[in-house]
Amino acid sequence: MVQHAQNAKRRVNLVNLDPAAEAFDYQPAIDIKELITLEDVMDEMDYGPNGGLVYCFEFLVENMDWFEEQIGEYEDDYLIIDCPGQIELYTHIPIMREITHTLHRIGFNIVGVYCLESQFVEDTSKYFAGVMSATSAMFNLEIPHLNVMTKMDLVSSEQQKLMDRYFDPDPLLLSDEASKQMGQRYHDLNLALARLIDDFSMVSFLPLNIKDEDSIAYVLSHADNALQWGEDQEPKEPEDEIPDIAENDD
Template identity: 50%
Template sequence: MSKFGTLVMGPAGAGKSTFCTALIQHLQSNKRPCFYVNLDPAAEDFSFEPDLDIKDLISLEDVMEEMSLGPNGGLIYCFEFLMENLDFLTDPLEEVTDEYLIIFDMPGQIELYTHVPILPDLVRTLMRGSLNINMCAAYLLEATFVIDRPKFFSGTLSAMSAMMMLEMPHVNILSKMDLIKGQVAKRDLKRFVNADVELLDDDPSRRKEDEEEEKKGYEDPASTKSLMSGSSFHKLNKAVAQLIDDFSMVSFLKLDVQDEDSVGAVLSYIDDAIQFHEAQEPKEPKDEYLESVMEG
């Protein structure tokens, strides 16, 4: 029988742990069990104590101190160590039943999702074999990225890279929507949700840069300022955005963790992706009555 889970990932500061907390609260209020797994060896504070914590096996702080590694190298070492000691993860998950949603809280280094094969190997282990977990990746991108359009498309490219690398059902989420309330027109926001390439041409800051370029005249194209603005920079961003558009893979859900309906809507997409409800046994009315009596 299948198990069900979601891999919560994205760049540092995207609100992954906050989303995990909101998701657990929502599940608890709907009397639905979950199993919380922390796979971030650098995480310290938790609103809900993890049912399984990678730091009980290995911590990033210890690795950096003992192996003289930096944060990225240390993180990769932690995951290599986890892959060598997979029973730490797989044995407890064997006991989890199909009624549970397994929530994997991942680190924020995007190199782990886009550059190295460790995470794809881990995903294959979890989704195949005796565990047979139906899993969906929930990739979070901070909504404030939409204020800087090139930055938004850079983040969207990282989401697409993760989708292609992991080869699993994927839900992309614009988190922290409350932070941009009133800053972006609803019409524009719809275009961000669907990653519209033409957003770059309609960028007000782009038009302002063009006007400034015309006034200044010649500038050294090799200077840092020229590289990070102007026509060359715009062409690079257009090429990135066109690549995203050609694949037509990335669209986003909007998330405000303070709004329970918003959390519930994202969860419904995750459930659809992992086919959670299709696998649940229908309950007889008398069973539901007995449960409510026992809980009351």
């Protein structure tokens, strides 16, 4: 995304909010690890990884002035804030809400981008599980929200054809499929879920293949639209058509 922005003569800055992140392909402009690291917390407090992560974020919230000071330097910029993958941070505790409220207060527009790995979606029941966790994060955060199916470069052209049904889902087809996998007694629940997905396009997924520039542009255009971001700051429409990323197997 950073590379793509550079190619398009746009500036995008990275913010790392993952206190366990080890290596970066692009150096973040702001890094939570300068404030606290998961490794130190686990060593010093004798916590496991999950408790340690929650501790790191409680510490961040207590030191919000550090974050505000750092992020204040980028108030006119486009920031990608990489957050840890543990779902508890978005669903069980109000920490991410505090962070998004702070960003709003300072004047940032925000879009939450929920990344679900294509490799996780082996079948329709896993896809439903992904939809439900994405939805629970969306309800909890109450900010504009996008779902992205990542790592599509690892999906073969054949699998890609099968996955297309998750990008423009047909509720009846999906619920029938899920019921075949899960047993008939889940049919009504599956149908209700499939209708939810159909009724609210916000719970559908945008495919992202990082090896395909059109695919990156497609996802970025949806984020721009949710943020109402543009060179001229005029409202823009996102790109409608999902790019054909299956042909790009190189």
